[in-house]
Amino acid sequence: MNHSEIARIIAAIVVVAPLAPVLPLLLVAGTLGVPSEKRTATVVRAVVWLSALASVALAWTWFAGPRDVLGGHSPLDLRYGALVDLGAPEHPIHGRHEGAYRFELGLLVDGLSVTMSLLTSALTAVIARFSVRYLHREEGFFRYFVLLALFAAAMQLLVLAGSLDLLFVGWELVGLSSMLLIGFFRLRPGPQRGAITAMVTYRTTDIGLLIAAVLLHHAAGSSEFADAFGRGAWPQHSTHFSPTESTLVCLSLLLAAVGKSALFPLGTWLPRAMEGPTSSSALFYGGLSVHAGVYLLLRAAPLLSQSLVASIAVGTLGVLTAVTATLTSRTRSDVKSALAYATMTQVGWMLLWIGLHLWTVALAHLVAHACLRTLQLLRAPSALQDAEAIRAALSSERDAVGTTTENSRLFRWAYRVALEDFFVDRVMQRALIRPLVALSARFDAIELRIERWVGAEKPPSVTPSRTSPNEVH
Amino acid sequence: MYSLVPTLVVLAPFALAFALSRIPQRIAFGVARVFTVIYAMVCGLIAAAVVYLPSLVLRDVSRPVPLLLARWHLEIDRFSAPFMALAAGVTAAVLVGAPRRSLTRRVSPTDDDLMHVAKTALLTLGSAVGVYCSVDLLILSGFLLVGLLPSATPLTVTPGDDLAELRRVSRIRSRYGLVATLPILLATVVVARSRFELGSPTPFDLSDPRAMHGTASTVVFALLALALLARKAVAPLHSWMPVALIRGPIAVSVLSVSTHLGAFLALRVLPILVPESTGAGLRALAMVALASAMYQAIVALGQRNMARAVAYVINSQLAMVLVGIGTSGLEGLHGSLLQMLSIGLVATGLLLTVAWVEARAGSTDLSKLGGLARDFPRLAWSFLLFGLVAVGAPGTLSWVAEDLLLQSLLSHHPVIAAVLLLTTMLHGITILRVFFQAFFGKPRFDTNSELPDLVRYERTISYLLLITIAGLGLAPQAIIVLQRPAIDAMLHVTEAIRHEVGTNAPNLTDRLINP
Incomplete structure (x- = not known):
């Protein structure tokens, strides 16, 4: 078995291991009843640890692998066959459809993906351990761990994906698990609203990733990173894209990153997402999910290098996000919201580094910030205790977070604007959501009128009484 | 291969539908349920046989009827077999899994009501399978007409307050239904006349290679397009579908969605009869369908x-199928076919889940809903999973299908692709919003802990539905390989027309009919 085959097997374990128990666990819960906390946690922790160990092994395999002419570690382009291949099989009459669409299942192991995979493994394993106690006797314990396993697999897929198509799969599954964990406390209205806001934002901006995948496919004939960006070590790839093509793909990717990484002006879902359990908030919005957009732009480094327009757009958006988020964080009185805005601020700076083509700085910032913010969010429920301990130690009164005695006009204006989240929500409501809902209501009225006209005079009847159990089926 | 299998497969549901009246009402519904499950298995086996033995085409052909010039010509091939199995499986799923009140739309369903429902479902199933297998246009129209009859009756005559609503x-x-069927009958007449003049001894037979040209071609395309729009419930001919899905008995409603008879006509009949009008015509239809979606x-x-x-x-997703067909490209056609299969399964699952919610x-x-997940967690998972499949x-x-549709559109028709992207985005928002509002939040109705999950x-x-959907989603290549000869043949016809090289070439049509 050669080096590449070993890497293929290990990489597959990294991605598939956390996903493996999801369907069996759901089937068991659906047929035999929900498994006990101990069993659920043991199974999920075991697969998360297996994935983490495989991730370390993968990193070692890559590190010990061949080097390119410049002395850098060559990326490993691992292919597992095609999910969809419209050209295959060879047809006796028409032959192969040249240039037909092909969706390759492939993973790419290079400096960027190995770093992110190790980070993902480490944080997921820590959070899985933390959650066992934190969610003990919580009603949705089973649900939480199933979604955690799904997230672990999805995030590994996202960072190791060898093509934009496959990355999209991980991207969507990360969004799905994130949305369902925001609504974890399902009887409270807050989480429900938070989940809907996150879902609408994700769904809207994910269009960018789809467009980018198709553009890449048509510009390079493939959405495989190795084919489109060349086979050099990250970030020193080279592409044969024109600046216009590079700009279009990068701007599409930026749109996707705006949603997932809560960038200005669509970042207001992030503080609302803190309605979920603290442990998942730490993992998703401190550690990994929120950095998925940054990872995406880092992955597109070869394209950004070729597009000045896109680089300026990325950098500018980063600065805008950082400035607005840092101002807003100072108006928030609860610690999780303040941390959410602080995260957005740091993500904004990461975008600036990317805009300036400081790829390694951005990656280092990402890793450091993910670890720090995860820890801060895990400590958030103890913030009050910590503050009192600090006060006791210093024996003096300190200003609470977010309060100040500054009273200048500029300050008051800035405070008011930041308190209102820069009026982004209101503008969105007025410019987009309300008109769309009004249009929907108008169309619905037309529909009802047509139904009456064709003879369906009566509106849908409401069944007078509920069925008794023996009549359900 | 000449065989009686197609005839038996087509006539079996009709036979049981007529026999049900003679069976004691008490057991009639149970018999129909058992029959549909066995029938679905048989259709699945036939589909598997046709798939794994590519040269196997089950064919039953009689001599033409004098004067009428039509003949009993049924075939089960790689193109029709999966749809046949889908229709049979969906019927079985609905008859077995749907609550009785959703099946009958009556407050207190009786054995008589249930028997009528089973009869209606069997007649609808039989006519759909008949359409899939028919290679003679007159026989095909006959099946379409028969399929209209059960859905046009109120299922039962048992008196009750809800009878008026059913009517x-x-x-x-x-x-x-008439709007969707009469144009096909008219088109059949025009086809017969036109092809008879071309010297065809069996003018209704779709395996006859003589294609129509000129005015006759345009007229037939226009008539079939009208029927297609009504069947696929494309705006402005769509209002029947929401009414049927919300207020009609669930079995017929689900079969109306899942059988895709309109799209089947577009893929199988139009390129053979009127290849000249098909390219541009289908593109125009795709535009209408896109606006409707x-x-x-x-x-x-x-x-x-x-x-x-x-x-x-x-309904919106049904229209998207036509958009893919209209592109007439490799990715678009594959995307449409996968979307047809996917919608058939997903719509069944979603509509059943809605019926289960209503029953509880x-x-x-x-x-009036909210917090359902607390008392009915499995129901919540069911809606969520089917909903996620529905939104791709x-x-x-569905994801593979939508991806292929977008791949097909984005390079050549970016504006259409953008509209399609927005449409799929709106689907996602709608389904997930409904999920959160119905299953999460504070319960808004009185808890009745006696009601089971x-x-x-x-x-x-x-x-079963979810496993099928997941299986096909993880291995879509199996379906793609299966459908490829039929799609290749369609593309070849389009290409031949484009280059004006003998659209009457017999091998092209032959491959389209027997891929």
Whole structure:
């Protein structure tokens, strides 16, 4: 078995291991009843640890692998066959459809993906351990761990994906698990609203990733990173894209990153997402999910290098996000919201580094910030205790977070604007959501009128009484 | 291979439908359920045989009837077999898994009501399978006409307050059904005359290679297009579908969605009969379908009734199938075929789940629902999983289908692709909003802890549908390989027309009929 085959097997374990128990666990819960906390946690922790160990092994395999002419570690382009291949099989009459669409299942192991995979493994394993106690006797314990396993697999897929198509799969599954964990406390209205806001934002901006995948496919004939960006070590790839093509793909990717990484002006879902359990908030919005957009732009480094327009757009958006988020964080009185805005601020700076083509700085910032913010969010429920301990130690009164005695006009204006989240929500409501809902209501009225006209005079009847159990089926 | 199998497969549901009246009412519904399950298995086996033995085409051909010039010509091939199995499976799933009140739309369903429902479902199934297998246009039209009859009747005559409502729904369905069927009958007459003049001894037979040209071709295309729009419930001929899905008996409604007879006509009949008009005509139809998909997605967005929201989303997705067919490209055609299979399975799952919600909560009005996940967690998972499949979550068949449609459109028709992207985005928002509003939040109806979560039959149906969808989603290549010869043949016809090289070439049509 050669080096590449070993890497293929290990990489597959990294991605598939956390996903493996999801369907069996759901089937068991659906047929035999929900498994006990101990069993659920043991199974999920075991697969998360297996994935983490495989991730370390993968990193070692890559590190010990061949080097390119410049002395850098060559990326490993691992292919597992095609999910969809419209050209295959060879047809006796028409032959192969040249240039037909092909969706390759492939993973790419290079400096960027190995770093992110190790980070993902480490944080997921820590959070899985933390959650066992934190969610003990919580009603949705089973649900939480199933979604955690799904997230672990999805995030590994996202960072190791060898093509934009496959990355999209991980991207969507990360969004799905994130949305369902925001609504974890399902009887409270807050989480429900938070989940809907996150879902609408994700769904809207994910269009960018789809467009980018198709553009890449048509510009390079493939959405495989190795084919489109060349086979050099990250970030020193080279592409044969024109600046216009590079700009279009990068701007599409930026749109996707705006949603997932809560960038200005669509970042207001992030503080609302803190309605979920603290442990998942730490993992998703401190550690990994929120950095998925940054990872995406880092992955597109070869394209950004070729597009000045896109680089300026990325950098500018980063600065805008950082400035607005840092101002807003100072108006928030609860610690999780303040941390959410602080995260957005740091993500904004990461975008600036990317805009300036400081790829390694951005990656280092990402890793450091993910670890720090995860820890801060895990400590958030103890913030009050910590503050009192600090006060006791210093024996003096300190200003609470977010309060100040500054009273200048500029300050008051800035405070008011930041308190209102820069009026982004209101503008969105007025410019987009309300008109769309009004249009929907108008169309619905037309529909009802047509139904009456064709003879369906009566509106849908409401069944007078509920069925008794023996009549359900 | 000459065989009686197609005839037996087509006539079996009709035979049982007529026999049901002679069976004691008490057991008639049970017999129909058992029959549909066995029938679905048989159709599945036939489909598997046709798939794994590519040269196997089950054919039953009689001599032409004098004067009428039509002949009994049925075939089961790689193109029709999966749809046949889908229709049979969906019928079995609905008859076994749907609550009795959703099946009959009656407050207190009787054995007589259930027997009538089973009869209607069997007649609809038989006519759909007949359409799939027919290679003679007159026989095909006959099956379409027969399929109209059961959906146009109110299922039962047992008196009751709800009978008027049933009649109302049937009336709407029959009006639109006529719009969807009469043009096909008229087209059949024009085809017969035109092809007879071309010297065809069997003018109705679709395996006859003589294609039509000129005015006759345009007229036939226009008539078939009208029928197609009504069958696929494309705006402005769509109003029957939401009414049927929300207020009609669930078996017929689900079969109306899942059988895709309109799209089947577009793929199988149009390129053979009127290849000249098909290219540009289908592109025009695709535009209408795209507008309809967007319109219905917007209507769905603001709905406050779960059933209505789901109905409009399904309707919008049905229109998307036509968009892919209209592109006439490799990716678009594959995407459409996968979308047809996917919608058939997903619509069944979603509509059944809505029926299960209604059976428990007494309503599908979102203002009266909320917090259902607390008492019915399995029901919540069921809606979520079917909903995710419906909106094209990765790893599912719908996702592959939507991806192929977008691949097809974005390079050549970016504006259309953008509209399609927005439409799918709206579907996602609608379905997930409905999920959160109905299953999360504070319960808004009186808790009745006696009501069970999904019962055994319901769970089994859910699992089977989900496993099928997941299996096909993880291995879509199996379906793609299966459908490829038929699509290649269609593309070849289009290409031949483009280059004006003998659209009458017999091998092209022959391959289209027997891929």
